[in-house]
Amino acid sequence: MGEVRKLHKKLRQIENLEIKPFLTQEEREKISRKVELRSRLAELLLQLSAPQQGQGTVGDEKERMKRQVEDSLEVVVSQSPPAKVPRESSDRVPSQRREVAPGYPAESQTGTSEPQEDPKHNCLRASWEGARFRLRLLEGHSDIVTCVVAVDNLVISGSRDTTVKVWHVPTASEQRNLGGHSGGITGLLAPLPEYCRRLAKSLSLNEREQFVLSGSVDCTIKIWALSSGCCVKSIYTFNAISALCFVPDGEGLIVTGSDGGKVEVWSWDTMENCQSIKAHEDSVTSLQSHGPLLFSGSAEGGVSVWEAQCSRAAPLRMLHQWSSAVTGCGRQNGATVSQLTLSPRGDRVFLANGRASLKILNWRTGSVSKVANHSSVAGVTDCVSQTGGVLIGSCFDLATGESTLNLFSLPLCKYLVSLTCPEYPRILCFTGWLTASGCHRWVTGGRALTVWEQLPANGKQRGDVTAKRNSQLEASLEESGTDTEEDSDGESEVDYVSHDAPATGQEPSSSWVRCVLQ
Numbered sequence: 001m002g003e004v005r006k007l008h009k010k011l012r013q014i015e016n017l018e019i020k021p022f023l024t025q026e027e028r029e030k031i032s033r034k035v036e037l038r039s040r041l042a043e044l045l046l047q048l049s050a051p052q053q054g055q056g057t058v059g060d061e062k063e064r065m066k067r068q069v070e071d072s073l074e075v076v077v078s079q080s081p082p083a084k085v086p087r088e089s090s091d092r093v094p095s096q097r098r099e100v101a102p103g104y105p106a107e108s109q110t111g112t113s114e115p116q117e118d119p120k121h122n123c124l125r126a127s128w129e130g131a132r133f134r135l136r137l138l139e140g141h142s143d144i145v146t147c148v149v150a151v152d153n154l155v156i157s158g159s160r161d162t163t164v165k166v167w168h169v170p171t172a173s174e175q176r177n178l179g180g181h182s183g184g185i186t187g188l189l190a191p192l193p194e195y196c197r198r199l200a201k202s203l204s205l206n207e208r209e210q211f212v213l214s215g216s217v218d219c220t221i222k223i224w225a226l227s228s229g230c231c232v233k234s235i236y237t238f239n240a241i242s243a244l245c246f247v248p249d250g251e252g253l254i255v256t257g258s259d260g261g262k263v264e265v266w267s268w269d270t271m272e273n274c275q276s277i278k279a280h281e282d283s284v285t286s287l288q289s290h291g292p293l294l295f296s297g298s299a300e301g302g303v304s305v306w307e308a309q310c311s312r313a314a315p316l317r318m319l320h321q322w323s324s325a326v327t328g329c330g331r332q333n334g335a336t337v338s339q340l341t342l343s344p345r346g347d348r349v350f351l352a353n354g355r356a357s358l359k360i361l362n363w364r365t366g367s368v369s370k371v372a373n374h375s376s377v378a379g380v381t382d383c384v385s386q387t388g389g390v391l392i393g394s395c396f397d398l399a400t401g402e403s404t405l406n407l408f409s410l411p412l413c414k415y416l417v418s419l420t421c422p423e424y425p426r427i428l429c430f431t432g433w434l435t436a437s438g439c440h441r442w443v444t445g446g447r448a449l450t451v452w453e454q455l456p457a458n459g460k461q462r463g464d465v466t467a468k469r470n471s472q473l474e475a476s477l478e479e480s481g482t483d484t485e486e487d488s489d490g491e492s493e494v495d496y497v498s499h500d501a502p503a504t505g506q507e508p509s510s511s512w513v514r515c516v517l518q
Contacts, residue, residue: 133464418467
């Protein structure tokens with residue numbers, strides 16, 4: 001197993017090298033070995049599978065015999081007469097009830113742990129097993145697409161090629177090319193209509209004007225009018241922007257994250273900086289808002305929760321800060337928080353941490369659970385999102401190069417189905433919404449920018465995506481307490497990093513975010 005783990009790590013590092021903007025000769029040579037390493041890994045896995053099958057048979061027999069003994073003991077115990085308890089004393093015994101987190105089913109009164117059939121979930125699962133999607137490629141960017149956001153029938157994409165593009169989704173055509181940044185785009189946001197109207201009024205524009213904001217490593221936020229493609233405002237932030245978000249509370253707040261771990265706040269009305277906080281020890285990789293709440297994730301694995309308050313001097317107040325020791329996403333195991341999203345109720349934070357599972361943080365209590373997003377440790381989870389009552393996690397298989405979107409029903413995070421397409425590249429960003437007809441429409445970015453259009457159930461058109469079930473993802477939520485092979489790697493990853501890289505005194509990050517923005 002030692003060689004298998006080393007091959008997994010080398011393939012993981014090669015995939016991260018491939019999305020770097022510039023490569024040294026040494027790095028190119030390492031990338032050229034990818035096919036060779038994958039072939040060797042497949043050979044080892046084939047050799048290991050045969051003896052494991054034989055051991056499984058013996059293990060199953062031992063487990064069956066053990067269960068027979070336990071059953072016989074249960075029969076003997078059940079035949080003994082029940083102890084008599086006086087009625088008045090039994091009334092004094094308080095009923096002990098275990099608190100259950102919101103959105104999770106209560107334990108059965110009988111104490112049984114056997115899974116119960118859920119007709120509603122079974123119906124939803126059956127509908128997704130028959131789902132068909134048409135894929136349409138949006139061509140125009142010359143480098144990796146790092147972020148996407150939707151506005152009505154438009155999708156706005158930001159790329160490392162420094163451009164922002166506006167696409168008309170129904171026709172899959174490019175409408176506008178928004179140029180002006182001198183560095184890669186790291187974040188996009190679309191303010192709510194009421195905030196767009198306020199800005200349009202202050203600029204003497206049509207009140208129906210729509211705006212989109214872009215953040216870049218060139219230390220600027222640009223505000224674009226979608227009807228004309230003009231940049232109407234530009235804010236210099238003095239720090240390279242690694243994440244961008246809008247908090248729709250009160251007058252409205254623009255929030256940026258930086259590579260240095262700063263969270264900075266800008267007033268929507270005045271466009272002036274009103275707060276700067278050293279929130280994390282490493283790069284802020286993700287920002288998400290939910291009403292007056294703001295959630296920030298970082299490369300060191302921490303998650304912070306903020307609340308907007310009526311104060312111009314300090315509009316954000318920290319509510320909770322959960323370190324990597326709680327989330328299990330620290331640099332010590334190479335699993336940084338690359339992206340986070342919130343449950344519909346906002347009580348849980350779903351974390352994509354570059355590993356084979358999704359972490360789920362209850363931000364009020366600090367309890368962490370996880371759900372499998374891949375059947376082996378060779379899986380990489382780059383992004384996570386939720387739309388239409390479905391949690392969607394991207395997964396990239398280092399061993400085969402296959403990309404998958406795994407779907408889970410909310411709020412219980414029960415596995416539904418996996419959507420795959422042959423030779424589809426690694427998915428690094430995602431946005432999704434429901435159309436007027438109730439069908440799903442998604443856009444994924446990375447090496448390719450693609451529209452996923454769900455076809456009507458009663459139609460006859462063939463889809464481009466294969467819907468299949470992975471029985472190894474059927475397990476329910478697990479408490480994230482003990483480290484597994486996925487969570488802890490004993491081998492150092494430094495051996496596959498270029499010697500030309502600057503010596504910063506820090507371990508290299510496995511998060512794609514830090515690679516694509518360098």
